[in-house]
Amino acid sequence: MASSEFLGFSSSTLLLAALTSLIGYVSVLYVYRIYFSPLSHIPGPKLAAATRWYEFYYDAIKTGHFYREVEQMHRVYGPIVRITPYEVHINDPAFFNELYNVTKKLDKDPWYYQWLDRNGSIFATIDSDIHKRRAGVIKKAFSTSSVAKIEPVLKKHFGTYCRLLETSRADKKQLNLSDVYRSLAVDVITDLSLPESMNLLETPDLGAAHSAFIRDMTEFSLWNRHFPWITPLLLKIPRWLIGLQGETALNVIDSLEEQKEQARKVIANGGKSVSSKTYPVIMNEVYKSPDLPPQDKSVKRLEDEIGILIGAGSETTGHTLATITYHVLSNPDVHQKLKDELRSSFTNEDLEDVLSYKKLEHLPYLNACIQEGLRLASSVCGRLPRINKVQPTTYTSSITSQSYHIPAGTPMSMSIRDIHYNVSIYPSPWDFKPERWLGEQKVLSERGFAAFNRGSRSCVGKNLAMAELQMAIGNLFGRFDVTKEEGLGRADVELEHDCFSPFTVRASKGVVVNVV
Numbered sequence: 078m079a080s081s082e083f084l085g086f087s088s089s090t091l092l093l094a095a096l097t098s099l100i101g102y103v104s105v106l107y108v109y110r111i112y113f114s115p116l117s118h119i120p121g122p123k124l125a126a127a128t129r130w131y132e133f134y135y136d137a138i139k140t141g142h143f144y145r146e147v148e149q150m151h152r153v154y155g156p157i158v159r160i161t162p163y164e165v166h167i168n169d170p171a172f173f174n175e176l177y178n179v180t181k182k183l184d185k186d187p188w189y190y191q192w193l194d195r196n197g198s199i200f201a202t203i204d205s206d207i208h209k210r211r212a213g214v215i216k217k218a219f220s221t222s223s224v225a226k227i228e229p230v231l232k233k234h235f236g237t238y239c240r241l242l243e244t245s246r247a248d249k250k251q252l253n254l255s256d257v258y259r260s261l262a263v264d265v266i267t268d269l270s271l272p273e274s275m276n277l278l279e280t281p282d283l284g285a286a287h288s289a290f291i292r293d294m295t296e297f298s299l300w301n302r303h304f305p306w307i308t309p310l311l312l313k314i315p316r317w318l319i320g321l322q323g324e325t326a327l328n329v330i331d332s333l334e335e336q337k338e339q340a341r342k343v344i345a346n347g348g349k350s351v352s353s354k355t356y357p358v359i360m361n362e363v364y365k366s367p368d369l370p371p372q373d374k375s376v377k378r379l380e381d382e383i384g385i386l387i388g389a390g391s392e393t394t395g396h397t398l399a400t401i402t403y404h405v406l407s408n409p410d411v412h413q414k415l416k417d418e419l420r421s422s423f424t425n426e427d428l429e430d431v432l433s434y435k436k437l438e439h440l441p442y443l444n445a446c447i448q449e450g451l452r453l454a455s456s457v458c459g460r461l462p463r464i465n466k467v468q469p470t471t472y473t474s475s476i477t478s479q480s481y482h483i484p485a486g487t488p489m490s491m492s493i494r495d496i497h498y499n500v501s502i503y504p505s506p507w508d509f510k511p512e513r514w515l516g517e518q519k520v521l522s523e524r525g526f527a528a529f530n531r532g533s534r535s536c537v538g539k540n541l542a543m544a545e546l547q548m549a550i551g552n553l554f555g556r557f558d559v560t561k562e563e564g565l566g567r568a569d570v571e572l573e574h575d576c577f578s579p580f581t582v583r584a585s586k587g588v589v590v591n592v593v
């Protein structure tokens with residue numbers, strides 16, 4: 078047999094046959110997906126309906142730009158669009174409560190939520206029943222009464238934050254609050270949940286390297302969504318080889334290893350606190366919980382939970398705080414009103430010490446600024462796909478009254494940002510207007526508010542987050558005089574890359590301020 082032949086066929090004949098088969102397969106798939114799929118009646122661009130490579134291009138190659146395509150699809154095709162061969166996206170505030178509530182037991186979409194390779198965390202747990210079991214312990218730790226008990230922990234970390242502001246004032250040195258806010262949130266969440274706290278605000282770079290690591294890892298993970306073998310494979314590559322890729326790749330690997338180490342410590346100590354922590358440490362509580370089976374206490378599952386607590390607890394809070402700070406400093410009237418409220422509500426003696434959230438939670442203007450910041454920041458910008466495994470769903474457009482049948486098993490997603498920027502709920506949605514949350518407009522504004530999502534999969538850290546937002550903004554504007562660094566602009570807080578968390582343009586230096 079000649080080397081260029083196989084079973085009597087020449088190599089060129091074989092190549093032609095392979096090519097013809099491939100073209101045939103792709104054509105049949107295209108025709109099926111566009112004309113015969115159970116989703117073929119849902120409007121949307123044909124290319125997006127034909128192949129997931131469309132999303133891949135904007136999501137992975139263009140780093141989190143698919144959201145822009147989805148927004149454009151809605152402008153062209155209306156409130157429901159087929160954004161991939163398998164998924165529909167809806168932009169209609171009237172449908173939000175139907176999709177995200179406590180009564181319907183919807184699953185999360187495994188394809189979408191696998192991107193961080195944290196599949197054992199409550200965040201990425203797909204099945205609603207397994208989620209209920211796992212989330213119980215963590216929800217208890219963040220209930221209003223539990224957050225009240227950890228006030229001393231908050232005061233300690235916000236004390237460090239206020240000292241940094243004082244030092245910055247004394248040394249006349251600018252402060253990058255984008256980094257400081259993220260690090261502050263990491264210090265709080267790691268103190269509350271891990272055997273060892275990270276104390277990033279006590280490091281020379283105030284945690285800037287950690288913020289960079291979270292961003293690099295999250296952006297890289299977009300590729301993992303499309304090729305879920307990438308992260309597990311990366312973790313098998315020897316450290317020296319990864320080192321050839323540079324510092325960033327090493328930082329990612331080292332931080333992941335550190336999280337694994339913390340999980341091992343929880344197990345090795347049998348869930349007992351070995352540090353000076355006198356309050357229940359969340360991961361210890363998870364490990365000791367009688368409600369969880371042994372498989373829910375493996376190193377990998379604890380490690381997944383730790384990674385998510387750190388990421389979810391810091392990026393969201395950090396981005397929201399940076400957004401509020403930028404907008405308050407950019408609106409002199411708002412800035413003045415906020416300072417007036419804070420400074421007239423406390424004595425000089427009160428203002429010498431860290432203001433606790435218990436003193437701040439009832440101040441109307443402060444909380445209006447926070448609500449408005451949560452809305453504009455929409456710190457979870459990723460779409461949130463849910464699946465009803467059992468029953469089909471009917472979506473009726475609140476605008477055209479047209480109904481669409483969505484088969485059981487279809488991922489259906491909505492984006493919090495779409496609701497928060499809807500003109501019928503929030504007129505001039507791009508403007509920072511704390512007044513929306515006061516007086517008569519408040520009812521409508523609150524009806525649309527979804528920063529922490531709604532229903533059974535809503536944010537478990539909401540109470541902690543609110544306390545942190547109140548303390549960070551209340552202390553900053555109540556106790557310090559701050560000005561914007563020249564050049565600071567809206568792009569420094571605006572969503573550019575949707576990595577589930579909103580990331581700004583890479584060139585941004587963050588929200589840099591002077592304390593005067």
Ligand code: HEM
Pocket residue numbers: 199200201212266385386389390391393394397455456457461527528529530533534535536537538539541542
């Ligand atoms: C401004 C701050 C925050 C915002 C805007 C926010 C927003 C959200 C949203 C929208 C979700 C739902 C995600 C989904 O449906 O897939 C969520 C889930 C979650 N958040 Fe937050 N979050 C914030 C702060 C925190 C903090 C401080 C923690 C710390 C514990 C935290 C931990 C979590 C966890 C663990 C989940 C997954 C919950 C589950 O699936 O049961 N978040 N958050």
